[in-house]
Amino acid sequence: MIKRTLLVLSLLIFSTLFAISEDKAVEIILSKDYIFEISSLEGKEVTDIALKAIGNGLAYIETLEWNYKDRFFDFLNQLNDRGLPEDFEYSTDIVETLVATSTVSSLNLIDLDKTSNLSKAVALRIYFLDWVQTKDPNSGKDAAKLAMELIKKYPKTYFPNKALFYYHSHSSFGSKEIFEEFRKKVLPLNPGDDILASIIEGEYNFGMYKELLEDYQLMDAPDDLSRFFAAFANIKLGQVGTAEIILKNTSISSLPKKYASVAYEELGNISEDEGNIDSALFYYRRAVESDSSNRDAIVKLGLAYLKSNDKDRYTLARFYLEMSGLEDYNEEVASTLSYLRRKLLSGIILKQVAPLIGGVVFGLIFLEYFFKRRRKKQEERIKKES
Structure with a gap:
């Protein structure tokens, strides 16, 4: 009996140690391929299941693919009444309202003064999507605000950087000066191709062709969209031959x-x-x-x-x-x-x-x-x- 009790306690301690942490969950939600990373999770702890529910719910809203919606409710049902840490529970509630009711209802559930880092990451994706789809300036401003907060703790994560660079290069409320200032802060961090792609897209919109080509050279494996922007910049700078080579390899x-x-x-x-x-x-x-x-x-x-x-x-x-x-x-x-x-x-x-x-x-x-x-x-x- 004692041995059995010790075994159960050992399993509980082991599972707790290897359950996904809030910081790791935030980093996954803010990554470019978050749904792929979430699908690769093998943990079966309550926080792992909650994160899978959150990720599939967000993926459904962003893609409108019904399989994500089905998976969301499957994982939500697995949670049942199992106790969740407060930050996971709040984030799950926001996404459940998002999927089951509406984007507006989920936004009304978000309290920016009380959100944890995980719910801020979830809120950032929802605000950003709402701004892109509806052009609501308030959603854009809230997305930019949340992105700035998250970047302080997670400076190399993809989505906050994407949101900020996109907001300042696509919004009438954006600022080229802030874009350039933020670019100078990010580049020394060796941000990686995904974030560089967001910077390059902003430079294309601003007509910053010289800077665009400089940043393009920093990419290890440029994506096709970045290749197009680089080709266009080369044309604008009179380097037509280089542009033709890039376009024909895109x-x-x-x-x-x-x-x-x-x-x-x-x-x-x-x-x-x-x-x-x-x-x-x-x-x-x-x-x-x-x-x-x-x-x-x-x-x-x-x-x-x-x-x-x-x-x-x-x-x-x-x-x-x-x-x-x-x-x-x-x-x-x-x-x-x-x-x-x-x-x-x-x-x-x-x-x-x-x-x-x-x-x-x-x-x-x-x-x-x-x-x-x-x-x-x-x-x-x-x-x-x-």
């Missing part, structure tokens, strides 16, 4: 549509400058397919057709230039469309109207000739008969 189809469209457009520009019109047409078409609202690419596609040997080049050029909707705003588009319409009109006259008129005239001449011959014969017959 999986452009995996980029967000608006960036993929710009990438294909730039490759089209390069091909056209090199005199390779067929290649330019290919890239411009891909640019328009990626983002049909990219009117610059539509115009370039239309104008490129005029330089091609396509048998329908004039029709296609007119179609895309009219499709751009820029006739009233772009002088080149207006003048080219005017030329193409005159050409179309003259073509109709030459190919359709002129032959028709010619046929009518020929018919009239033939009829007149026929009637003259008939009248002459009638006159000759009358003379004979008289």
Whole structure:
């Protein structure tokens, strides 16, 4: 009996020692691939299960994939009435309200004056998502505030850095000065590729192309989006050859549509400058397919057709230039469309109207000739008969 009691106590002590700590849970929630890390957890302690519930609940809201929602409720049911540390319990309650009710209800449950580090990490993700989706400035400000607090204790974690750099480079309330100041503080920490990617995206939005390329060089394994930003910066700085090499080593189809469209457009520009019109047409078409609202690419596609040997080049050029909707705003588009319409009109006259008129005239001449011959014969017959 004593041995059995000692064994149970030993197991309890062992499980307590190896149960996930709040700091470790915070670091996981703030990582880029948090759901992957959570899925890899093998612990079965109450805090491990709570963290799995929290992670899957957040993943469901961020991706709207139903399997995460199912897993969230599975882990929540496993908790039952098992005692949770206060910070885990509060964070789980916030996420349960988020999944089962609404984002607004979960935000109303958050008390920024009472939150622990774990619930702050959870709140940061919820505020940031709400700001990105709804553009609510209050959510953006709260996300930035929480990010600043968390960075003090977890300076190398991904999400607080992403939130701050994104907020100051995408929000009308953001500040380029704060962005630059914060960048100078973060870079000496050797932040890693994920955080560098967030900095580079902000530099792209601010047009800080020189700094962007400096930070790009610090990356060990650049992601495709960072490659695109680096290529664009090289183009802006006149290094077109380098940009072409980077773009052709980038999986452009995996980029967000608006960036993929710009990438294909730039490759089209390069091909056209090199005199390779067929290649330019290919890239411009891909640019328009990626983002049909990219009117610059539509115009370039239309104008490129005029330089091609396509048998329908004039029709296609007119179609895309009219499709751009820029006739009233772009002088080149207006003048080219005017030329193409005159050409179309003259073509109709030459190919359709002129032959028709010619046929009518020929018919009239033939009829007149026929009637003259008939009248002459009638006159000759009358003379004979008289």
